[in-house]
Amino acid sequence: DFRARHPGATVVKLVRDYRSTPQVVHLANGLLAQARGRAADHRLELVSQRAPGPEPVYAEYADEPAEAEGAARRIRDLLDAGVPASEIAVLFRTNGQSETYEQALADAGIPYQLRGAERFxxxxxxxxxxxxxxxxxxxxxxxxxxxxxxxxxxxxxxxxxxxxxxxxxxxxxxxxxxxxxxxxxxxxxxxxxxxxxxxxxxxxxxxxxxxxxxxQHAPTVQGVTLASLHSAKGLEWDAVFLVGVAEGMMPITYARSDEQIEEERRLLYVGVTRARERLHVSWALSRAPGGRPNRRPSRFLDGLRPGSGTAAGRSSAGAGGGIERGSAGTPTSTAPAVP
Known part of the structure; x- marks a missing residue:
């Protein structure tokens, strides 16, 4: 309410984004464009100052272990392409999700480090x-x-x-x-x-x-960062994997009020804007292998991910990515290649 109390104040909006590519910024702007309540009154339309990069990749998996294995495979591709492990992060909503990713990275022989929490x-x-x-x-x-x-x-x-x-x-x-x-x-x-x-x-x-x-107790000198969205605030990486972006986890089940839902949206916004160049967003249809596929992607992605109702997610800087649908085996991809 500052402007109402001080109508003569000069407002300077800091909208230049020097961290992320236009494709990442476009998705971040799309998230905030759907905000409701007081959050909508103060949102900014960021403008990227970087050269164009790859479109965000969206991936759907049958279950959580398959999602973790899919992330590990893509991370291995990035490492083989020369991306340093320290420039890759896997971000999740709660610390309780880390064990599945700790296991998947350990099985793939990929070093990792946990930030903001002890190993599971x-x-x-x-x-x-x-x-x-x-x-x-x-x-x-x-x-x-x-x-x-x-x-x-x-x-x-x-x-x-x-x-x-x-x-x-x-x-x-x-x-x-x-x-x-x-x-x-x-x-x-x-x-x-x-x-x-x-x-x-x-x-x-x-x-x-x-x-x-x-x-999972093997010592590591440099590794992929595993972190909750809360502990990732203020940090940035070349490649970010946002995992578990499904209803019940994002927004979390105990977020009920409009204010709590908007706080969850801002938390996802934090996750998106941690990525400098590559962003991979994924969700699983069930928790365990063979489980009933009763989950759906987060409502926050409606209108932003391909096939979710509108073309809002198609960046003016590119053609827009597709949705990869995978299982524990080799996924079938319609998305641009990660490297």
Whole structure:
């Protein structure tokens, strides 16, 4: 309300963007153009000062592990093309999403570093949960919930309920929510492990967790950055992978009010504008392999991604990218080549 209180003030708008290509800036402007409420009153139309670059690439995958593997493949292509690992970032909404990408990059032999959060298996709640699961595997549970657990996922849920996991996430955000997300990631991992190995025991799962933790503790000197959108503020990279851009994660499920939704939109805007040259936006239709494909891309991409209703996403600086649809195998791509 500054201008209303001081009608004689001079307004200087800082609209020149020296970081990102016109294609990236065009998408960022498109996101803010859909803003509602007070955010719409103060938005800027940025103007890139850089030479044109590649169009943003949009990718749709069957499930989250396939999405992570797809990102790892494209990152490997960038590394082979000479892009330094330190100039590549994978950005996600919550720290609980990092484990899937830690695993995919480790499996691909790509060094990485976490920013703004400990490695998944180093987090206090994950370490405590691991100790509890190891104890239950060795000595069995001593409560009624554990005795009633007939399969591996229910055993894990019974053990982790003593560590703070609940079937429904806590309301709000912050440290309590982040701890729950970490425990929920372990529950989901147990479900996926049991689906792949129906005869697996709790001891088998503990061995799998130990193996994953060991693989992801290899020392790295330079690596791809894994970071939450919050911890990425103020940073920039040549290539950015925005992952998990689906309803329920972006905007997050507990963002209900108009103000909270607009804050989520600004958070995605932060992610988009971290990219200098290459931007890869992806989402998964289900959480786990074989799951029901009941997810949809984030509403924030409506009218911006190809095939979402309008041509708003087609940059004046280029022809516009396509949507890659992939699975755990080699994806079929209609998008421009990454390198």
């Amino acid at each position: 298996f180093d987090r206090p709640e994950v370490r405590k949960a691991g100790i509890a699961l190891r104890g239950a595997a060795r000595f069995g549970g001593n409560d009624s919930a554990m005795e009633d657990a007939v399969d591996l996922p229910s055993q894990v849920r019974a053990v982790l309920s003593g560590e703070g996991w609940t079937p429904q996430p806590p309301s709000g955000s912050g440290a309590v929510r982040e701890r729950w997300e970490s425990l929920a990631a372990l529950v989901n991992l147990a479900q996926d492990f049991a689906a792949a190995k129906p005869d697996a025991t709790l001891a088998d799962l503990v061995a799998e967790l130990d193996e994953r933790a060991g693989a």
